[in-house]
Amino acid sequence: ASFWKLSILGLLLGLHFATFISSVKITTVINATVLVNTTPAITLIIYWAWSKEMPPITKLLGLSLCMSGIFLISMAEISFSSSSIIGDLMALIAAALWAAYLIIGKPIREKIDIISAMTPIYFVGCLVLMILSLMISGFKFPTQNQWAPLVGLAIFPTAIGHTLHFSSMKALRPYQTSVLALLEPVVATILAYFIFNEVPAPPFVIGAVIVLLGIFLIVRR
Known part of the structure; x- marks a missing residue:
């Protein structure tokens, strides 16, 4: 793959x-999280148009379950208003950028080792973020x-988390890779239960089960 x-x-x-x-910073954390988690749906639509490859019905069902589960997890706290519309729009743009990153990165990951790519x-x-x-x-x-906290964020979710995320595209399609990110709120809540004794609400438990079922349908062979 070329440097460009x-x-x-x-x-x-x-x-x-x-x-x-x-x-x-502009909208609520839950709004931003839910909207950026539309990445799998955006990725699937772009990938379908790009590759002309129609995903199997089980994958479409899995994606529908994932989106439904995420909405169920968040519906008690999510809210939309005119004051947050710019932030909501930016979260959707972030989702589209991530979808493009995965789709463009898929053929590159298939040809190059992970260290040389990342x-x-x-x-x-980093250069883009520094300039901005x-x-x-x-x-x-x-x-x-x-x-x-900055060093921790740089090492764990970025250097390790995002590298493993990108690496998985050697074996998975972009929409399959993107849907794995939906495990984040599920795993975070499970950890919070054991570490901080935070008991999740019933809608979360139901939504989490639906998300896990959807992910299983999407990533299974």
Whole structure:
């Protein structure tokens, strides 16, 4: 894969992070999360139009279950208003950017090892975010208390999480990879139960089961 193709992926990744993080500041966290989780549906539509490959009916059923489950998990807290419309729109743009990242990245991942792919992608993505942050808010050096969370975010969800996510596309189609991200709220709530004794509401439990069933239908051979 050429450096330019990997640079495009880095640009898409950087813009995805920028739009999603900005959306969280403008709209509610739950709105931003639910809307960015429309990525599997957007990915499937674009992939279908791009490849002319009609997914099997079981995959479409699985996607429908996933979207229904996510809505059920979030319906008690999600709200839309005129004041949050810009943030909601930015979350949808973030979802579309992530979908494009996965679809363009699929053929590249099939031809190149993960380290050779992610190094330039992360470099360009960081460059994009640095330029945007300087343009929007100027230079701000992290405080002593901010370093640990920043390093943790850089290592675990980014360097490890996103790398594994991209790596999975060697064996999975883009819409299958994107739907695995819907495990995040489910796993986070399970961890919160054991670590913080936070008991999820019944709608969450039902929604989580529906999401897991949908993911099973999508990723199974």
